[in-house]
Amino acid sequence: MNVQPRTLSGFMELLPGDQILMERFMETLRETYSLYGFTPLDTPIIEASEVLLAKGGGETEKQIYRFTKGDSDLSLRFDLTVPLAKYVALHYGELSFPFRRYQIGKVYRGERAQRGRFREFYQADIDVIGDGKLDIVNDAEMPAVIYQTFHRLGLERFQIRVNNRKILNGFYSMLGLRQQAGEIMRTVDKLEKIGRDKVAELLVEFGVSEDKAGEILRFIGIRGENSQVLEALERYRGKDELFDQGLEELGTVVKYLGAFGVPEENFAVDLTIARGLDYYTGTVYETMMTDHPEIGSICSGGRYDNLAEYYTNKQLPGVGISIGLTRLFYVLQEQKMLNGEAGTAPADVLLLPMTEELGPAIALATRLRGEGIRVQLYTEAKKFKAKMNYADKIGVPFAVFLGEDEIREDVVSCKDMVSGEQTKLDFSGTVARVKARLEEQVRQRVIR
Amino acid sequence: MNVQPRTLSGFMELLPGDQILMERFMETLRETYSLYGFTPLDTPIIEASEVLLAKGGGETEKQIYRFTKGDSDLSLRFDLTVPLAKYVALHYGELSFPFRRYQIGKVYRGERAQRGRFREFYQADIDVIGDGKLDIVNDAEMPAVIYQTFHRLGLERFQIRVNNRKILNGFYSMLGLRQQAGEIMRTVDKLEKIGRDKVAELLVEFGVSEDKAGEILRFIGIRGENSQVLEALERYRGKDELFDQGLEELGTVVKYLGAFGVPEENFAVDLTIARGLDYYTGTVYETMMTDHPEIGSICSGGRYDNLAEYYTNKQLPGVGISIGLTRLFYVLQEQKMLNGEAGTAPADVLLLPMTEELGPAIALATRLRGEGIRVQLYTEAKKFKAKMNYADKIGVPFAVFLGEDEIREDVVSCKDMVSGEQTKLDFSGTVARVKARLEEQVRQRVIR
Numbered sequence: 001m002n003v004q005p006r007t008l009s010g011f012m013e014l015l016p017g018d019q020i021l022m023e024r025f026m027e028t029l030r031e032t033y034s035l036y037g038f039t040p041l042d043t044p045i046i047e048a049s050e051v052l053l054a055k056g057g058g059e060t061e062k063q064i065y066r067f068t069k070g071d072s073d074l075s076l077r078f079d080l081t082v083p084l085a086k087y088v089a090l091h092y093g094e095l096s097f098p099f100r101r102y103q104i105g106k107v108y109r110g111e112r113a114q115r116g117r118f119r120e121f122y123q124a125d126i127d128v129i130g131d132g133k134l135d136i137v138n139d140a141e142m143p144a145v146i147y148q149t150f151h152r153l154g155l156e157r158f159q160i161r162v163n164n165r166k167i168l169n170g171f172y173s174m175l176g177l178r179q180q181a182g183e184i185m186r187t188v189d190k191l192e193k194i195g196r197d198k199v200a201e202l203l204v205e206f207g208v209s210e211d212k213a214g215e216i217l218r219f220i221g222i223r224g225e226n227s228q229v230l231e232a233l234e235r236y237r238g239k240d241e242l243f244d245q246g247l248e249e250l251g252t253v254v255k256y257l258g259a260f261g262v263p264e265e266n267f268a269v270d271l272t273i274a275r276g277l278d279y280y281t282g283t284v285y286e287t288m289m290t291d292h293p294e295i296g297s298i299c300s301g302g303r304y305d306n307l308a309e310y311y312t313n314k315q316l317p318g319v320g321i322s323i324g325l326t327r328l329f330y331v332l333q334e335q336k337m338l339n340g341e342a343g344t345a346p347a348d349v350l351l352l353p354m355t356e357e358l359g360p361a362i363a364l365a366t367r368l369r370g371e372g373i374r375v376q377l378y379t380e381a382k383k384f385k386a387k388m389n390y391a392d393k394i395g396v397p398f399a400v401f402l403g404e405d406e407i408r409e410d411v412v413s414c415k416d417m418v419s420g421e422q423t424k425l426d427f428s429g430t431v432a433r434v435k436a437r438l439e440e441q442v443r444q445r446v447i448r
Numbered sequence: 449m450n451v452q453p454r455t456l457s458g459f460m461e462l463l464p465g466d467q468i469l470m471e472r473f474m475e476t477l478r479e480t481y482s483l484y485g486f487t488p489l490d491t492p493i494i495e496a497s498e499v500l501l502a503k504g505g506g507e508t509e510k511q512i513y514r515f516t517k518g519d520s521d522l523s524l525r526f527d528l529t530v531p532l533a534k535y536v537a538l539h540y541g542e543l544s545f546p547f548r549r550y551q552i553g554k555v556y557r558g559e560r561a562q563r564g565r566f567r568e569f570y571q572a573d574i575d576v577i578g579d580g581k582l583d584i585v586n587d588a589e590m591p592a593v594i595y596q597t598f599h600r601l602g603l604e605r606f607q608i609r610v611n612n613r614k615i616l617n618g619f620y621s622m623l624g625l626r627q628q629a630g631e632i633m634r635t636v637d638k639l640e641k642i643g644r645d646k647v648a649e650l651l652v653e654f655g656v657s658e659d660k661a662g663e664i665l666r667f668i669g670i671r672g673e674n675s676q677v678l679e680a681l682e683r684y685r686g687k688d689e690l691f692d693q694g695l696e697e698l699g700t701v702v703k704y705l706g707a708f709g710v711p712e713e714n715f716a717v718d719l720t721i722a723r724g725l726d727y728y729t730g731t732v733y734e735t736m737m738t739d740h741p742e743i744g745s746i747c748s749g750g751r752y753d754n755l756a757e758y759y760t761n762k763q764l765p766g767v768g769i770s771i772g773l774t775r776l777f778y779v780l781q782e783q784k785m786l787n788g789e790a791g792t793a794p795a796d797v798l799l800l801p802m803t804e805e806l807g808p809a810i811a812l813a814t815r816l817r818g819e820g821i822r823v824q825l826y827t828e829a830k831k832f833k834a835k836m837n838y839a840d841k842i843g844v845p846f847a848v849f850l851g852e853d854e855i856r857e858d859v860v861s862c863k864d865m866v867s868g869e870q871t872k873l874d875f876s877g878t879v880a881r882v883k884a885r886l887e888e889q890v891r892q893r894v895i896r
Contacts, residue, residue, distance in 0.1 A: 001759060001760050001761050002758055003499055005533075005538040006534075007492060007495070012492075013490075013491055014490065016487045016489070022490070035817045035821075036823070036824070037795035037798075039464040039794035042467060042470070043455075044456060044460075046456060046556075065494075065515070067513070068515075070558070072456070085453075094463055108494075110517050137806060141825065256810050259807045260810055261814040310449065310450055310451055311449060313449050346482075346486060358585060359706075360707075362707035362708055365708075369483045369484070369596075373483075374483050375485060376484070376485025377485070378546075379583045379586070380581070381581070394544050
């Protein structure tokens with residue numbers, strides 16, 4: 001030994017049981033995204049710096065992992081949106097639009113090390129990219145994908161909050177505050193944190209009249225059922241073209257929720273949502289865990305006008321959402337919301353040969369695997385007690401024994417490691433017993 | 449537009465159809481490895497340089513992507529074995545041994561750019577790590593995993609070649625050539641390339657007597673069925689302890705092949721296999737495609753005595769195999785061996801609403817998805833012909849239409865995009881038709 005092994009701070013490295021839950025998590029995302037016709041994409045983690053940083057500037061650039069190798073100036077991707085823009089511009093002629101892709105991959109940001117902050121983390125993104133135009137129904141479908149994703153993961157108490165940037169920008173235009181719209185939204189965004197009075201104060205501080213500040217607070221204070229919010233917004237119609245357009249769009253998104261299978265209680269129109277400032281131009285989404293608002297949004301996104309302006313002159317509008325997977329997994333772990341019952345063992349059966357000659361035990365393992373049962377063959381020279389301890393530690397649901405008696409009688413001894421119940425059944429009886437347990441396990445969701 | 453989009457040379461970036469086959473490829477690996485009780489692992493792509501390069505020196509070090517960020521000296525992993533060694537040493541107290549893990553992940557090597565050479569590529573590794581000792585049956589199981597993996601991928605014409613380094617080292621000891629064993633193996637390794645005579649010449653050149661060179665060529669020339677090779681090796685027994693141990697081990701590996709379900713024709717004992725020089729200490733594996741020997745080994749590995757000597761004083765022997773996934777996929781693509789019939793479309797059904805009001809079409813999409821059918825809803829304002837072109841281009845197997853007539857009659861129009869056959873069936877009839885096709889698709893393997 002000459003080096004102390006360690007893993008860098010800000011880099012998640014899970015123990016086997018948790019990793020299995022993480023795999024299940026990602027599998028659920030892949031399955032759900034596929035159901036909605038999104039195609040998987042995989043792009044390099046390293047890109048040429050001039051390509052990755054084409055947009056330039058901003059907070060992100062300081063965090064980039066950037067280095068040279070030979071003559072090349074290289075950077076690690078810091079999100080999955082810029083690589084998508086590059087991909088779509090580069091392969092434009094070979095793609096069909098709308099182009100719907102999902103990507104689950106690691107991204108890198110050299111953030112200050114902090115509990116629950118990661119420098120390497122998975123993002124799970126879906127986007128629909130149009131060529132020139134993109135129908136608003138794509139915006140209406142996003143809440144369905146969000147709902148199905150979390151529903152299938154096992155989360156039920158969450159709310160998808162939706163707004164439309166055109167409504168906000170249009171409203172601020174009506175007040176003659178279009179230039180200040182960005183700053184106003186940044187301030188209004190703090191509403192839950194600092195309260196109404198403080199927001200009003202800040203607004204007045206940078207030159208909004210008290211009257212208008214009051215109007216702004218009234219506007220973003222519109223609450224209620226979706227239909228009530230839309231009705232309240234109707235009163236502003238006809239005064240600004242952009243506002244009217246946004247209202248139409250939001251109306252369409254809300255209208256088709258039911259047909260898309262999104263329950264009312266998991267969705268709300270929320271006029272306080274703005275999501276950043278430059279990028280989004282229409283619908284915007286956030287997703288809050290009802291019992292853990294302190295965690296912030298677990299799935300966000302929105303509509304943008306032009307995905308790849310730095311790489312092409314084509315107009316490529318899109319709409320997408322993103323999950324910060326590593327952080328979400330970390331939070332679920334912290335909150336003890338990961339469901340071990342969904343299975344954390346590397347195998348369904350630990351097979352313990354009880355004879356010197358291993359042929360029959362190996363053949364049994366091969367047959368069980370042929371039935372789709374995950375089998376670990378354990379042949380180390382250990383005492384029986386050590387073997388059972390091992391079975392316990394890896395959390396395998398069943399231990400299977402094959403000794404002279406079992407071989408002669410053409411049966412299998414199979415012990416349920418939880419209940420302790422041991423059966424001596426023929427092959428198909430044993431398979432049925434194991435599979436019944438596996439079916440229970442599959443029904444368990446990752447999040448409890 | 450201000451930057452020409454490009455992807456770095458040596459970095460694979462697939463088009464959607466190929467990416468779907470790649471995903472299926474990786475899914476097959478995950479499933480197969482899981483059947484054998486291997487647990488998934490995911491470690492950071494970035495590690496501290498002093499940790500990653502603990503072993504130091506060698507050809508690899510020059511190829512490393514190494515850089516600083518703040519005060520940290522960082523490197524991108526160049527294989528999955530060093531991170532495994534670190535992981536096992538670091539988490540030793542929390543793991544159970546034997547520890548069986550698989551890992552499919554990207555690794556980085558700054559190789560000279562060349563057709564079919566990648567700087568970022570996936571490796572797919574499995575390893576079993578023992579604590580102090582590890583039973584030889586683990587070595588016997590590896591060919592079964594290799595066989596099942598390629599069989600499930602659809603490849604049938606391949607051969608797993610196995611040898612044991614103890615047999616080679618023992619044999620060279622018998623000849624009094626133990627010190628030169630490394631150099632001899634390197635030379636013998638070139639047999640297929642340069643021929644017997646040239647090998648003999650080279651051996652003599654660095655001081656092996658002509659007699660002994662002849663003996664070496666006779667030895668590595670032992671050919672035949674596995675039993676014949678083992679029988680020929682028996683004649684050398686009793687002269688060197690290490691040789692005898694290697695012969696025992698090889699005998700065990702061969703003995704259990706049948707029980708492990710590996711067909712004779714996919715396996716051969718091959719005394720010319722040595723696999724590198726320092727690392728492996730016992731069983732070694734290579735896998736050759738029968739019709740493409742020029743590609744070299746597509747799955748290799750072996751037994752080693754001490755996984756993590758740089759990180760811990762514990763003795764951790766192991767056995768493992770590795771697939772260079774990106775290169776293999778590239779070769780299969782080049783050889784036109786990827787099977788498009790396994791499905792390359794992002795969806796099973798493209799749903800085209802034929803009415804202004806989209807509620808019924810959206811509800812139909814939701815119901816189909818509930819049945820596990822991947823549906824893309826197409827609502828862009830395009831002419832019918834453009835829509836059908838889109839369906840053709842993305843290769844979707846079915847287009848489904850829902851117009852006033854269908855809604856009134858409570859049926860669905862469904863067109864098979866290959867045969868052109870169009871049906872008007874109720875919901876469950878349509879689902880059955882689509883699912884029958886999907887079952888055909890699932891039966892198709894990735895490799896033809």
